[in-house]
Amino acid sequence: MKTIVIAAHPDDETLGVGGTLLRRKAEGNKTAWLIVTGISPEQGWSAERVSQREQEIEQVSRLLEFDEVYRLNFPAARLDEVPLRDLVTAMSGVFRQFEPSEVFVPHFSDIHSDHRIVFEAMASVRKWFRYPFVQRILCYETLSETDFGLGDTGVFRPNYFLDVSPYMDTKIEALRVYASELAEFPFPRSEYAVRALAAVRGAASGYLAAEAFELLRERG
């Protein structure tokens, strides 16, 4: 089996699927990281931040043991300005190359418009005649996005829980790589909040720590 996680921005993959990715590796899967957006000096980011971001991606890539990292470098926080077709074409190319059987996408109610657009661009993944290798599609939750989400028009309803107890420490280690994105609790992107969410999902499923997902489609 092959597993891919679609991240609108680096750190989504760790927050939402970090433990599961390590578990999939332990189970013998190949795993890939598809990062949709990127930052660059042209978009007004400092060279320092851009270079730091490169190092973060490299470090997390090692910690989460990805086999492949794909980067599309669409402009962060500006995906609504990109023609949907360009997004679909770029992601589609990665899919045809990696041929994942399991796909993790952001949730359609996430508060960040980039997340919702990535979800929409990934919608056609469900068409078996386009991507016959895809067998399971799951939405993950992103602390500070899903929990503030547009819950009125759609809410995260976890129906798929995975035990990630053995992988929590590495997940936290990967999280710490994104030091500039973290802050002290009760800030949602903090170690304590991440552990608390894993505990709440674990209490719901019988594990010391769990990641929760919403299954969109499985076929087999």
Next chain:
Amino acid sequence: MKTIVIAAHPDDETLGVGGTLLRRKAEGNKTAWLIVTGISPEQGWSAERVSQREQEIEQVSRLLEFDEVYRLNFPAARLDEVPLRDLVTAMSGVFRQFEPSEVFVPHFSDIHSDHRIVFEAMASVRKWFRYPFVQRILCYETLSETDFGLGDTGVFRPNYFLDVSPYMDTKIEALRVYASELAEFPFPRSEYAVRALAAVRGAASGYLAAEAFELLRERG
């Protein structure tokens, strides 16, 4: 793995899960049939109908290759008069005995109140600390119930498709056992309608014939 299907009335299991049950057997699972209601002369059914029903159950039990058949014999079309606790207790006993890992239940929007009550009685199956062996719970669809269902307050949203192409003929054979429940198309419980539904679900998932389910909860 062990698979159980909860049927409010005999024929639900064939209509909704017939192909999947045969597939699970072929995959090496043990399978069980939990029939919640029964008919009896005391409830006003003719001795002939009651005996015919016995034969139907026996025949279908053989055709679908069930390892176990559990019968609770609550009064058909009168489940709303049974204390919920009695239902839960009886089903719970079967669960503790068979220890299923995969559970198929009727859909919560089915038009028949018996179906909705069975769904409700089975709700606590999700509590991992009560039934630690349960790992996957799926709602199935029942032609003539789900398709007329209370779609306003909840609608069948299939997100789990299983290829049952090799098992369609036996499924139809099992269906024919319930001759008295069938009528000519466009009656929903007819061979043509059953094959058409399998085709529509197949077109959605890439198989010549499929059964579709709504995943309620999976853990592992």
Next chain:
Amino acid sequence: MKTIVIAAHPDDETLGVGGTLLRRKAEGNKTAWLIVTGISPEQGWSAERVSQREQEIEQVSRLLEFDEVYRLNFPAARLDEVPLRDLVTAMSGVFRQFEPSEVFVPHFSDIHSDHRIVFEAMASVRKWFRYPFVQRILCYETLSETDFGLGDTGVFRPNYFLDVSPYMDTKIEALRVYASELAEFPFPRSEYAVRALAAVRGAASGYLAAEAFELLRERG
């Protein structure tokens, strides 16, 4: 009465409303086909495909007996790049000219973004003070779009069923005109899938073949 079908792309009208359009004609209605997108060599389509498309539209127009065909020629698969106001203005012009009383639109959960955008652009059709002649608005379902749709945020809930038994053969004939869009079953755009869906909708409503719709608004 006058009936109009809004098709994001040619073949939607046949898949979703083909039988009903023929029935409306038989009932004495005038019918119109509003095709929102078009293809052209400038967009990278071969001259041959463009000319074939012209022939398809002409043939289907005859088979479905349309009184009027309106073509807006917005770029296919790129509607998200068109200002919504331009879409609304163009469709609005057609509405003021044809003055339909019955309107068929794509479903808001269809997987193709063009379908969702057409739905959104048509939303103001509900305003009686803008289009006083409109009395009934129905969403239709499109095989290979509605069945893969974003069911999480909205799902097709048919509440309006029309008997199209006498028109199925002509509907299939019209479908065959779009030979390049079809493939063998279980591909959703195939004769067998179309007939199976008509049978499933028929079983739900008591007809040998039916088309199903979701009523958005009726006034009278």
Next chain:
Amino acid sequence: MKTIVIAAHPDDETLGVGGTLLRRKAEGNKTAWLIVTGISPEQGWSAERVSQREQEIEQVSRLLEFDEVYRLNFPAARLDEVPLRDLVTAMSGVFRQFEPSEVFVPHFSDIHSDHRIVFEAMASVRKWFRYPFVQRILCYETLSETDFGLGDTGVFRPNYFLDVSPYMDTKIEALRVYASELAEFPFPRSEYAVRALAAVRGAASGYLAAEAFELLRERG
């Protein structure tokens, strides 16, 4: 055509469907009133109230010009204690006798449990093979019930608006018959509230006064 309104209690029919019933009569339909509950001295009602209720029913029956009045006399505010099957059997008998083509039922989210139970008991009306004469089923709204309803689990979504401008005065006259159920505005069952709701529904549909419904199912 034949139209039936199912009222959990007398006055529901006037509040929700009063104007439409008069319009249907004017259009040449036969109309029937099915009153599900009744009051009696045995249930603790005074002989005076019971006799007053009889007179109310008679008067409203004349004002709304019903062709038939069916009364099932199940205990008011206690429908949850009645076996669902008894309710279904009793209503079913009326349906087979009157053979309505158009059916008005209370909304499934009404706050009064009697309303929700009547809705549930009427659910099987959708099965065409049981009631082949039924072609259209609509939920109506009841001031003081629908507007306080369990909106969380289902909300009244009007999609069917009927012009009842010419019938508002008679509707109000019928309402006044239920003097003991009325109180001064802002009490919901008051002339002013009824006229205001008709105006709000009219503004949404282009009429001076309208009644709004939610279409559950139409076939034809």
Next chain:
Amino acid sequence: MKTIVIAAHPDDETLGVGGTLLRRKAEGNKTAWLIVTGISPEQGWSAERVSQREQEIEQVSRLLEFDEVYRLNFPAARLDEVPLRDLVTAMSGVFRQFEPSEVFVPHFSDIHSDHRIVFEAMASVRKWFRYPFVQRILCYETLSETDFGLGDTGVFRPNYFLDVSPYMDTKIEALRVYASELAEFPFPRSEYAVRALAAVRGAASGYLAAEAFELLRERG
């Protein structure tokens, strides 16, 4: 202001509203505890368990500083066998006596049928002309019930967050009184799970610990 919490069973009030109740007291409100069910030797509970339960109620009553404790003693886990009207009448009496302005009720999607029935019985609390003193109605969440709930037909959507940081320790102390209901984490009714949930709700609202609610209705 006066605040009342409706608990299907003792411990719901602590799990869902423990911190908020203490905060309301600190803010000068009077608070009341309405316990809907009870246990008794007649229902098969040991005299020891019944007497222990009495002590628990007394201790928690002191710890949460309730001004009033109302006990209806309907049979636990058997509310579906109680006529809804009896429940409504009994609760209504308490309401007329205490005249609360703020009401906390269990969530309508909780997995325990007792919770859903209490919610339903409390529905009419929204009618201002019956309970003119009620101004705010909120659903609370109950670990081990709401998190396993019938999320398919309605899901807990918190939209109201209260900072309970200063009261967490007393809340935990009250929780420990129910020793027989607790077990070790990942059991949902455990100190760690309760603290984790408070942290997750706090991260969503900016507090070290929060309780989350779903507002049903506020007027003023």
Next chain:
Amino acid sequence: MKTIVIAAHPDDETLGVGGTLLRRKAEGNKTAWLIVTGISPEQGWSAERVSQREQEIEQVSRLLEFDEVYRLNFPAARLDEVPLRDLVTAMSGVFRQFEPSEVFVPHFSDIHSDHRIVFEAMASVRKWFRYPFVQRILCYETLSETDFGLGDTGVFRPNYFLDVSPYMDTKIEALRVYASELAEFPFPRSEYAVRALAAVRGAASGYLAAEAFELLRERG
């Protein structure tokens, strides 16, 4: 406390929040009006209409007693062409300046795409770590937009009712300033329709006239 209303176009604030804004002033709050779009000769509006609009804004600003009026002047009916980030940045600036604790936004199901886009741009208001001063966010309803809304994918569910009886006359006076936007009843933007809606919301909450809102999030 400080209250801000976000209006896609002038008149939304009066229709949806007019009475409440006056009440908030009477309660001692500061209030602000954030007008997202503007019209200009460059967009094809006559100089006369533009100047009339200026006068309307000035007059309404006085009548509703706003402390602050912020105008972003994005192009009306063309918000879908504006990068979301530009909208967010502009609104964010106003928020940081005024520091509102209570925010009124258009409803996410409004039929006008400008309303939905304003809602989306305001979504991040829920992030407490971005706008720590915001404590309550409410959606308001806009006659002629919310009542024709995309109810299929989300419907206005009022759960928050405010008594605006003393302020109705001034609200109507403010409404009349927008003479060019009004027409005779049953046109939705008419005095009679506005009073009828206030009466319907009042009947639901026990006041002679009320404005109804949907609470999205409150924290405190």
